[in-house]
Amino acid sequence: MLWLLFLTLSGLGGSVPLFPDPGSGRPQGGIAGTHDAPTGRWPWQVSLRRYNKGLELWQHVCGGSLIHHQWVLTAAHCTQREDLEAGGFRVQVGRMRLYDHDKPTNVTQVIRHPEFNQSLSAEGGADIALLKLEAPVTLSEHINLVTLPPASLKVPERKMCWVTGWGYIRLGAPLPPPYQLQEVTVPIVENRVCNQLYQNSSNSFGEIIKDDMLCAGSEGQDSCQGDSGGPLVCSWNCTWVQVGIVSWGDICGHRDFPGVYARVMSYISWIRQYVPPSPGS
Ligand SMILES: *[C@@H]1O[C@H](CO)[C@@H](O)[C@H](O)[C@H]1NC(C)=O
Ligand SMILES: *[C@@H]1O[C@H](CO)[C@@H](O)[C@H](O)[C@H]1NC(C)=O
Numbered sequence: 001m002l003w004l005l006f007l008t009l010s011g012l013g014g015s016v017p018l019f020p021d022p023g024s025g026r027p028q029g030g031i032a033g034t035h036d037a038p039t040g041r042w043p044w045q046v047s048l049r050r051y052n053k054g055l056e057l058w059q060h061v062c063g064g065s066l067i068h069h070q071w072v073l074t075a076a077h078c079t080q081r082e083d084l085e086a087g088g089f090r091v092q093v094g095r096m097r098l099y100d101h102d103k104p105t106n107v108t109q110v111i112r113h114p115e116f117n118q119s120l121s122a123e124g125g126a127d128i129a130l131l132k133l134e135a136p137v138t139l140s141e142h143i144n145l146v147t148l149p150p151a152s153l154k155v156p157e158r159k160m161c162w163v164t165g166w167g168y169i170r171l172g173a174p175l176p177p178p179y180q181l182q183e184v185t186v187p188i189v190e191n192r193v194c195n196q197l198y199q200n201s202s203n204s205f206g207e208i209i210k211d212d213m214l215c216a217g218s219e220g221q222d223s224c225q226g227d228s229g230g231p232l233v234c235s236w237n238c239t240w241v242q243v244g245i246v247s248w249g250d251i252c253g254h255r256d257f258p259g260v261y262a263r264v265m266s267y268i269s270w271i272r273q274y275v276p277p278s279p280g281s
């Protein structure tokens with residue numbers, strides 16, 4: 001069994017998990033090898049929120065990225081339950097610390113990829129969704145857009161890329177206050193190798209890593225629970241390009257289980273059906 005990377009509400013001490021408990025089998029966690037991100041380095045990182053009645057707070061459940069003044073890219077499994085519609089979400093932009101001067105923006109539209117299968121969830125692929133913000137954000141030193149790749153972009157094996165988020169930092173360990181955004185550098189793992197790693201450890205012969213997925217991570221360097229929906233970016237020509245969306249994995253930080261991401265290149269034309277290119281990006 002695999003676990004998904006979104007946070008349940010129990011992560012902050014609430015008693016009722018918002019989502020069905022994703023951890024049903026293998027132990028979760030592992031050293032994710034992260035450290036505090038410097039201010040202003042990842043200005044497209046956003047925090048996706050759901051309201052926690054017990055805590056009376058819009059609680060972080062997933063990451064996401066600003067790809068346009070009014071659109072956020074995230075994972076479909078972060079928006080998975082059918083009763084969770086736009087009004088149930090908020091998005092906090094431009095913050096390094098969760099809940100620091102919180103002023104989350106309303107979401108007016110949630111568009112899940114039509115091929116995302118709710119029962120297979122992230123492992124079924126097409127784990128991608130768009131959120132439309134109620135009003136465009138104003139760009140600043142702390143708020144900016146990430147560049148989308150050309151659909152034809154090939155990401156070379158072993159290229160070092162970066163993933164960011166407010167997810168777990170190690171086995172059973174949610175990020176402690178003051179909830180500073182974490183970053184970690186991860187090597188790209190070729191799909192064929194990644195598939196073999198997962199097959200070998202699950203004694204399965206089927207295709208586990210699909211063409212619309214991308215793997216990255218090494219021992220102690222990985223994304224983890226609560227990072228879902230957040231961006232995996234690589235630098236080309238002095239520009240950060242988002243190649244992946246945190247999707248799923250098995251035991252974060254374990255060398256036999258690289259993190260699995262939705263491959264953004266596979267969905268450029270789908271994104272462009274809704275999100276116009278931003279001027280100057
Ligand atoms: C966000 O939505 C809520 C509930 O629909 C509404 O009460 C609130 O005024 C909205 N916020 C803004 C800034 O429009
Ligand atoms: C989702 O996946 C399940 C399990 O493979 C399959 O039975 C079902 O038909 C799929 N649903 C859709 C809408 O494709």
Ligand SMILES: *[C@@H]1O[C@H](CO)[C@@H](O)[C@H](O)[C@H]1NC(C)=O
Binds near residue numbers: 193196197200
């Ligand atoms: C998977 O197992 C096979 C057979 O034991 C081995 O040859 C192969 O190197 C393993 N693959 C990886 C990626 O570890």
Ligand SMILES: *[C@@H]1O[C@H](CO)[C@@H](O)[C@H](O)[C@H]1NC(C)=O
Binds near residue numbers: 153236237241
């Ligand atoms: C980087 O620049 C080179 C040369 O202009 C170009 O061929 C390549 O496509 C660029 N890479 C990306 C990812 O934009």
